[in-house]
Amino acid sequence: MKFSLGALFFIALAATPSQAAPCCSGASSLPSLITGDDQAQMSFGASQGQVIGDAPNEGTPIFRSSSDFETSQILRLDGAYRFLDRFQGGLGIPFIRRSRNIGGNSPSASGIGDVTLDIAYEALPEWSYSPWIPHGFIFLQSTLPTSPSVLDSSDPYLLDARGRGFFSLALGGALLKVFGNFDFALSAEWHRSFARAMDIGDGTTAEVIPGYGGSALLGAGVSPWSGPVRFGMSLSPIFEQGIQTEGQAPTSSASQLVWNTSFSLGYAILKDYSASLIYTDQTLMGPAKNVSLSRTVAVSVLKRWAL
Amino acid sequence: MKLWKWRIFIIPLTLFSACGLSPLANHRNAQDQGRDQGKTPSEVSDAASKTPCPVPFPKTGFCAELKFDSKPNDNDLAAFTLHFWNAESGSPSGPYMDPPYPVSVKHLMPSMTMRVHPIHFEHSKDQDGSPIPGAYRGTEMEFSMLGAWSIFIDLKKGPDTVEEGVISIEI
Numbered sequence: 001m002k003f004s005l006g007a008l009f010f011i012a013l014a015a016t017p018s019q020a021a022p023c024c025s026g027a028s029s030l031p032s033l034i035t036g037d038d039q040a041q042m043s044f045g046a047s048q049g050q051v052i053g054d055a056p057n058e059g060t061p062i063f064r065s066s067s068d069f070e071t072s073q074i075l076r077l078d079g080a081y082r083f084l085d086r087f088q089g090g091l092g093i094p095f096i097r098r099s100r101n102i103g104g105n106s107p108s109a110s111g112i113g114d115v116t117l118d119i120a121y122e123a124l125p126e127w128s129y130s131p132w133i134p135h136g137f138i139f140l141q142s143t144l145p146t147s148p149s150v151l152d153s154s155d156p157y158l159l160d161a162r163g164r165g166f167f168s169l170a171l172g173g174a175l176l177k178v179f180g181n182f183d184f185a186l187s188a189e190w191h192r193s194f195a196r197a198m199d200i201g202d203g204t205t206a207e208v209i210p211g212y213g214g215s216a217l218l219g220a221g222v223s224p225w226s227g228p229v230r231f232g233m234s235l236s237p238i239f240e241q242g243i244q245t246e247g248q249a250p251t252s253s254a255s256q257l258v259w260n261t262s263f264s265l266g267y268a269i270l271k272d273y274s275a276s277l278i279y280t281d282q283t284l285m286g287p288a289k290n291v292s293l294s295r296t297v298a299v300s301v302l303k304r305w306a307l
Numbered sequence: 308m309k310l311w312k313w314r315i316f317i318i319p320l321t322l323f324s325a326c327g328l329s330p331l332a333n334h335r336n337a338q339d340q341g342r343d344q345g346k347t348p349s350e351v352s353d354a355a356s357k358t359p360c361p362v363p364f365p366k367t368g369f370c371a372e373l374k375f376d377s378k379p380n381d382n383d384l385a386a387f388t389l390h391f392w393n394a395e396s397g398s399p400s401g402p403y404m405d406p407p408y409p410v411s412v413k414h415l416m417p418s419m420t421m422r423v424h425p426i427h428f429e430h431s432k433d434q435d436g437s438p439i440p441g442a443y444r445g446t447e448m449e450f451s452m453l454g455a456w457s458i459f460i461d462l463k464k465g466p467d468t469v470e471e472g473v474i475s476i477e478i
Binding site: 053054055056057058060061062063064065067068069100101102150151152153156157158161198200208218242243245251253254282283284285286287288290292293 | 318328329330331333334335336337338380381382383384417418419420421422424449451452453454455
């Protein structure tokens with residue numbers, strides 16, 4: 001039970017839709033992994049986020065006024081299937097709705113976000129108890145630009161921007177370890193996004209060249225009295241290099257950095273079902289550079305199918 | 308392995324640094340923007356009015372001034388008036404005249420690569436519908452994020468920019 005909850009914690013965090021402003025980074029690329037003795041799993045998450053402020057490239061962040069209301073709701077479905085003893089594949093599909101108070105009106109836009117596909121290898125299996133060797137995974141994840149981004153937006157105030165706009169490949173790893181009632185997770189990924197063309201509005205196109213990016217997650221949790229409840233927290237920095245634009249007027253944007261701080265409450269409902277309530281705040285840790293800052297509340301339910 | 312031995316210092320130091328640079332602990336509020344910055348965009352316009360050539364176009368010998376109807380923000384579409392005058396014979400109060408090339412205005416956030424909706428920009432017109440020399444009107448200008456923005460006033464010859472004036476503002 002203890003390990004299941006620790007694993008649940010990592011799965012829930014990885015699969016939680018914590019991105020309130022798709023225009024401006026803020027979501028890591030950690031996949032939802034099968035960490036127990038399961039054949040398959042599926043999680044469904046729903047979140048409500050609000051943009052609190054904007055962190056400029058230089059200077060201190062500016063928190064928005066109370067009348068400046070930008071929100072997002074995200075429904076996210078994640079599935080993973082073990083197709084070989086130590087190999088698993090996964091799929092993540094978000095559905096995103098964004099709205100913003102503009103001049104007294106609240107227009108909104110919704111649709112599918114960027115779909116993710118991943119494959120993971122259980123590099124350090126837990127076949128026998130070890131007091132110090134963690135449970136480890138290596139994963140490769142691709143993000144498909146299946147939704148409009150800030151490079152393609154046609155709605156006012158970028159409301160229809162729901163993705164990053166680039167095809168990207170990420171390579172990463174995750175380590176999980178349980179000590180008594182405590183569990184720990186450490187994960188990191190490094191990704192490369194690939195260049196594409198962008199319509200710059202006057203009938204011409206420019207090539208936009210993204211750089212590298214990365215994210216990490218350090219988390220810990222406790223299950224009091226080894227019961228079905230688990231309290232956890234995590235810290236996750238997310239970095240994205242700036243974007244170069246080539247064409248008639250070459251430009252170069254600045255890098256982005258944001259820190260997700262999450263507090264979670266997990267509950268094992270039944271043997272194969274568990275639920276999580278997660279609060280993620282991007283204003284607690286810094287520095288934050290060149291991003292919108294949001295606060296998000298998410299709930300997710302996970303169903304597992306045993307081997 | 309050596310690095311691992313120092314984890315007891317490195318991990319708390321990293322967390323402490325991240326905490327010390329917390330946006331929650333170190334931020335400005337949009338409502339206080341005018342006070343904190345010292346200048347609001349409208350105050351910038353007022354200050355510009357006191358200079359003889361707020362936006363210079365030395366190659367063509369013109370000056371320009373852009374004035375917002377009200378302080379631009381990130382959740383209302385902004386509108387502005389743009390005036391041009393001859394640098395030698397005119398002043399911010401007139402007489403205004405058209406520059407020798409068509410004028411276009413665009414804006415962007417230099418630190419971000421993102422599409423910005425084109426503004427609605429045209430010659431100001433009098434009651435008869437005739438263009439007023441040297442006067443232009445821009446509307447539907449959106450600033451989607453708080454931060455530093457640049458407004459580019461271009462004199463265009465076909466697709467080429469003959470001369471460009473830049474105004475930097477903080478939203």
